[in-house]
Amino acid sequence: PSLGTEQRVDLSVKLAAVPGRATSFRKALLSIGGVRGTKPQWRAELLRAMLDNPVPTLIIWGEQDVVLPSAQLAAAAEALPHARTVLMPNTGHMAQAEHPEEVARLITELWDSIP
Numbered sequence: 001p002s003l004g005t006e007q008r009v010d011l012s013v014k015l016a017a018v019p020g021r022a023t024s025f026r027k028a029l030l031s032i033g034g035v036r037g038t039k040p041q042w043r044a045e046l047l048r049a050m051l052d053n054p055v056p057t058l059i060i061w062g063e064q065d066v067v068l069p070s071a072q073l074a075a076a077a078e079a080l081p082h083a084r085t086v087l088m089p090n091t092g093h094m095a096q097a098e099h100p101e102e103v104a105r106l107i108t109e110l111w112d113s114i115p
Contacts, residue, residue, distance in 0.1 A: 003094065003097050003098065008097070047079050047080070050080060051079075051080070054082050056082075056084075056110055056111075056113065056114050057080055057082060057083035057084070058083065058084050058086070058106060058107065058110045059073070059076050059077070059080065059083050059084070059085045059086070060086045060088060060095045060096075060103060060106060061073040061076070061085070061086070061087050061088065061095075062087075062088050062091035062092045062093055062094075062095050062098070063087055063088060063089045063090065063091055064090065064091060064092050065091070065092050065093045066092065066093065067092075067093040068093065070087055073085055073087055084110065086106055088102065
């Protein structure tokens with residue numbers, strides 16, 4: 001089944017129309033790269049910031065992700081030892097769209113675990 005439903009497209013268009021949203025999204029994308037690909041240092045900068053300011057972290061990875069293969073989860077877990085990692089079966093790159101209820105449950109568990 002396609003995840004690109006008419007309802008999802010309509011919602012995306014509606015969200016993109018919020019004033020300032022497109023500019024913010026563009027800035028976020030440009031902070032990690034451009035049309036020539038990602039900036040080589042962006043992951044190192046992100047990991048350094050996360051290690052310098054450890055907060056409860058949840059890493060959800062799709063077992064069938066072809067954008068970021070699931071073999072990379074081990075490296076993410078090693079780089080962020082304080083993080084909880086979850087490998088979701090039958091899931092690609094967009095776990096939050098493919099299994100929204102399960103992702104919501106995992107996030108709720110994370111929030112509930114914070115004192």
